[in-house]
Amino acid sequence: MATPNAQQSEIRYLNPVTVDVRKKKYCRFKKAGIKYVDYKDPEFLKKFLNEQGKILPRRLTGTSQKFQKKVAQAVKRARHLAILPFVTDLMK
Amino acid sequence: MNNYETVFIATPVLSDQQLEELIGKFRGVITENGGQIVNEEAWGLKKLAYPIQKKTTGYYFLLEFTGEGSIVETLETQYRRDERVIRFLTFRQDKYAVEYSEKRRNKLANKSAEKKEE
Numbered sequence: 001m002a003t004p005n006a007q008q009s010e011i012r013y014l015n016p017v018t019v020d021v022r023k024k025k026y027c028r029f030k031k032a033g034i035k036y037v038d039y040k041d042p043e044f045l046k047k048f049l050n051e052q053g054k055i056l057p058r059r060l061t062g063t064s065q066k067f068q069k070k071v072a073q074a075v076k077r078a079r080h081l082a083i084l085p086f087v088t089d090l091m092k
Numbered sequence: 093m094n095n096y097e098t099v100f101i102a103t104p105v106l107s108d109q110q111l112e113e114l115i116g117k118f119r120g121v122i123t124e125n126g127g128q129i130v131n132e133e134a135w136g137l138k139k140l141a142y143p144i145q146k147k148t149t150g151y152y153f154l155l156e157f158t159g160e161g162s163i164v165e166t167l168e169t170q171y172r173r174d175e176r177v178i179r180f181l182t183f184r185q186d187k188y189a190v191e192y193s194e195k196r197r198n199k200l201a202n203k204s205a206e207k208k209e210e
Contacts, residue, residue, distance in 0.1 A: 036188035038196075040099075040154075081099055081181055082150070085141035 025062030029070075037067065039074035042083050048075065053088045093158050095130070095190050100171060100180035101150035104137060114176055115153055121170050127159030131197055144178050156185075156193060 028034075038044070048056050048063075048071050055075055058068045078084040102114055115134070122129055135152035144150065157163075164182050171180040185193065 036186075036192040038192060077181060077183070079141075081101065081152075081179060082140035082142055082144060088141075 027062060027064040027067060029063060029067040037070040037074040039077035042078060045075055045078055045084060053085050094161065095158050095185040096164060096182060097156045097185050098167065098180065098182040099152060099154050100177050101152055102176050103178055104147060104149045104151060106176060111151060118155065118167065118170065121167050122157050122159065122163060125159065125163045125166055127157045127163045129155060129157045131156040131193065150178060
């Protein structure tokens with residue numbers, strides 16, 4: 001008679017399911033309802049740059065593709081106008 | 093009639109009178125070609141994030157205007173001809189950008205209003 005836990009363990013995974021979802025990433029633009037990323041205020045854009053001044057990938061910031069493109073365009077405009085540097089060390 | 097936003101950086105070696113004449117010239121270019129200036133901001137002397145033409149500071153000017161697309165071409169040729177302007181950027185505002193700039197303008201307006209009251 002298959003005991004209940006036997007049924008559960010019928011499904012054998014090759015490797016144990018790793019459950020390490022620490023923090024559900026969310027797109028801060030959707031949550032905050034921001035529609036336009038302004039290239040004129042560097043403080044906000046710096047949240048999306050790392051120390052060298054490079055744009056952070058979506059997998060780290062969790063932003064959706066639509067807003068990642070807006071952020072990238074805003075950062076590139078800010079760099080063109082020398083509001084943000086292209087490369088730097090210790091930006092923060 | 094689209095909304096445009098243009099920012100240009102002038103060399104820091106100019107005197108105030110030359111600066112005023114420079115911005116007046118670009119204001120004229122826009123109004124002559126049927127454009128209408130919505131907003132104008134002078135950010136003054138700011139430090140550049142990297143040296144442009146061996147200069148580390150520059151005068152920033154922001155102009156927001158509405159008009160036809162052809163204005164942008166004439167404006168940009170004027171920018172390229174004028175050697176006092178070391179960098180410029182012009183782009184068309186989509187509807188979210190227009191909303192954002194209005195909100196920003198009101199914020200700046202009542203902030204300066206508060207300053208006057210103090």
